[in-house]
Amino acid sequence: GVIFLMFSLGLEFSFRKLLRVGGSASITAVFEVSAMIALGFFVGSFLGWSTSDSLFLGAMLSISSTTVILKALEERGLKSRRFAEVIFAVLIVEDLLAVLILVAIASISNLGGFSAAVLAGAAAKLALVVGTWVLVGYFVVPRFIRYVGKLRSAEMLTVISVGFCLALVVLATSFGYSAALGAFIMGSILAESTESHRIEEAIAPLRDLFLAIF
Numbered sequence: 001g002v003i004f005l006m007f008s009l010g011l012e013f014s015f016r017k018l019l020r021v022g023g024s025a026s027i028t029a030v031f032e033v034s035a036m037i038a039l040g041f042f043v044g045s046f047l048g049w050s051t052s053d054s055l056f057l058g059a060m061l062s063i064s065s066t067t068v069i070l071k072a073l074e075e076r077g078l079k080s081r082r083f084a085e086v087i088f089a090v091l092i093v094e095d096l097l098a099v100l101i102l103v104a105i106a107s108i109s110n111l112g113g114f115s116a117a118v119l120a121g122a123a124a125k126l127a128l129v130v131g132t133w134v135l136v137g138y139f140v141v142p143r144f145i146r147y148v149g150k151l152r153s154a155e156m157l158t159v160i161s162v163g164f165c166l167a168l169v170v171l172a173t174s175f176g177y178s179a180a181l182g183a184f185i186m187g188s189i190l191a192e193s194t195e196s197h198r199i200e201e202a203i204a205p206l207r208d209l210f211l212a213i214f
Contacts, residue, residue, distance in 0.1 A: 001214025002067045004207040006180040007165045009070055010187020011200045012079070013088055025089030032090070033097050036062035052108060059105055063098045066091040066180060071211070095181045099126055129175055133168065133185055142193035149195035158202040161190060
């Protein structure tokens with residue numbers, strides 16, 4: 001349910017839309033995550049928790065549930081509003097920051113202290129991996145989907161689109177990233193193709209079926 005929801009939302013929010021609000025969304029996400037980590041750490045310290053436990057509390061509070069928030073916006077008919085684009089971009093930046101937060105917490109737990117080198121390496125890997133997916137996908141996948149669309153086979157278009165989505169989901173989880181992030185990236189890549197609206201219509205029943213279970 002989460003995978004198909006994020007995939008269908010990616011089909012509606014192409015990279016061009018996200019780049020338009022990317023600057024303000026990045027600043028907002030970094031400020032929000034930092035503030036919530038600080039707040040969680042303060043509350044944990046006030047309750048007499050250890051430093052590591054307080055950091056864990058702050059980390060848990062700093063990341064929002066992308067699926068729940070976007071589903072709420074969709075049900076209220078607010079998904080197409082300007083502020084919803086900013087919210088969505090903030091949530092995607094949060095998902096990326098969550099990877100670095102997990103690395104930092106693991107470093108503190110395993111090494112007994114914060115390692116800037118480990119965090120910098122994780123950030124470089126994240127930028128390289130996600131950047132490669134986006135670049136390769138942007139120049140290859142939409143052209144292939146355009147060719148499939150010319151065949152006028154709705155079944156083939158649906159199967160291939162879902163296949164691309166699940167392939168990137170598997171790849172994302174194998175790198176230690178969230179399945180939702182992989183699904184969204186593939187949706188945004190396919191949003192650049194001329195067949196995005198047909199794919200969105202074909203995916204809707206699958207999305208609604210699994211979201212009901214979720």
